[in-house]
Amino acid sequence: MVNSTFLTAQLGINNPSPASTLDITAKNSTGTSANTDGLLVPRVDRQRAQAMSAIPVSTLIYVNNIATGTLAGTAANINAVGYYYFNGTLWTKLVTPVNIYNSDGTLTGPRTVTTNGNLLTFVNGANNVKVITSATEGALSANGSSRGWLNLIGGSSNFDYYVDTTGVVQINSSGNSTKFSVGSTNATSLALRTNNIERFIVLSSGNVGIGTTVPNTKLEISSGTTNVSGTRFTNLNSASPISTGQTLGVDSVGNVITVANPTAASVTTASVNSTTGASFNVNDTAATMVPGTSQTVTIPAGGKALFINFMLGIDYGSNPAGSGASYYEARLYIDGVATDCYMRTQEYGPGGFSAQFSFNTVKFLTAGNHTVDVRMTRTFNNGVASGINMLCIPISMSFNATYLN
Structure with a gap:
């Protein structure tokens, strides 16, 4: 039996004093009765909802089947079984609020969460906390004053x-x-830039470039200025004391290399120093070797530059007829061949005067044994008959042939 009351255009069901246009009171609001209480709205399939016309706004239905009809016209939103109301244009789903703690959901537009000064913390003791986007740009912004x-x-x-x-x-x-590691796990480069220009790069091969993006060695520096390395050792300069270690050098393509420290130089010398040398005769017909000057010098592989120094002081010991203004010459010979190194002097008067001969030179000799000596001759007789000897008595003599190892 249904009790109803009509009072001032208000209808009450199971309620003699309705508080609104329609006020339905459950017949069994408490207890364990198995009777059904509630409001049962019309149940239709999607095709029936789609076919309705002249539908009043706010009409409520329950769509119990979407196998019929299509997602078109007023049914464009009917994609699932459930309650729908008419908004004047389309049937609109009555959305059940989603609890994000136990259900997934989809935003239909931008949303803003205002925390009113409260800290918003995500805590997960077992798995990751993720922010994922499949759009073109994924952004995470932390903007503070x-x-x-x-x-x-x-x-x-x-x-x-x-x-x-x-x-x-x-x-x-x-x-x-324990470590701050910056880099890549694939075959790509790591670069640092300033003013939107790459200044430092590490290629996937491990080559490092400063001032260049294509380093060809483990470290390549390009200063951008010809004849300027771009490298400076601030605490090491030309005034720094020399210590043990190897020297730095640069090869033909700009590689910095070590240069072996040079071995301390040693000197190989062939020399004659005498104040009691044997007397000898000099004439104009042949070159006479000065006694004691012949020396054999052994040059090592590769050849050496020979430093030669010769000094000879003599007394003219005889007085040939017509002598007193003749010219005498001392010349260097190497392997029996006259060189372009010589000294020529003129007598200062009749026999018995002294003379000094001195010259220095550098000659490059190939590897092997070489003979070096000094020979004298009279180059201008000036009244002395050809072939007549002049006795030369050494006062002092120094003859040195030296090279650096």
Whole structure:
């Protein structure tokens, strides 16, 4: 039996005093009765809802089957079984609120969560907390009035990225971090740039370039200025004391290389120094070897530059007829061949006067044994008959042939 009351255009069901246009009171609002209480709205399939016309706004139906009809016209939103109301144009789903703690959901537009100064914290003790996007751009923004800060913590190690109002941008590791590793896990380069120009690069091969993006060696520096290396050792300069170690050098393509320290130079000398040399005769018909000057010098593989020094002081010991103004010459010979190194002097008067001969030269000799000596001859007789000897008595003599090892 249904009790109803009509009062001032208000209808009450199971309610003699309706509080609204339609006020339905459950017949059994408490207890354990198995009787059904509630409001049963019309149940139709999608085709029937789609076929309706002149539908009043706010009409409520329950679509119990979507196998019929199509997602078109007024049924364009009917894609699932459920309650729908008519909004004047389309049947609109009555959306059951989604609890994000136990259900997935889809935003139909931009949303803003205002925390009113309260800290919003995501805590997960077992798995990751992720922010995922499949759109063109995925963005995470931390925008503060004094600092934007991103802090990652693993155990007791910290990673911080921040930028503050003073223009300082920093990336730091702290805590018990044992390494701050920056790089790639695939075959790609790592570059640092300033003013939108790459200044430093590490290729996937491990080659490092400064001032160049295509380093050809483990470290290549390009200063951009000809004859300027771009490298400076601030605390090492030309005034630094020399110590042990090897010398740095540069090869033909600019590689910095080590140069072996030179072995201390040693001197090989063939020499004659005498104040009691044997007397000898000099004439104009042949070159006479000065006694004691013939020396054999052994040159090592590769050849050597021979430094030669000769000094001879003599007394003219005889007085040939017509002598007193003749010319005498001392010349260097190598392997019996006269060289272009010589000294020529003129007598200062009749026999008995002294003379000095002196010359220095450098001659390159190939590897092997070589004979070096000095020979004298009279180059201009000036009244002395050809073939007549002039006795030469050595006062002093020094003859040195030296090379550096």
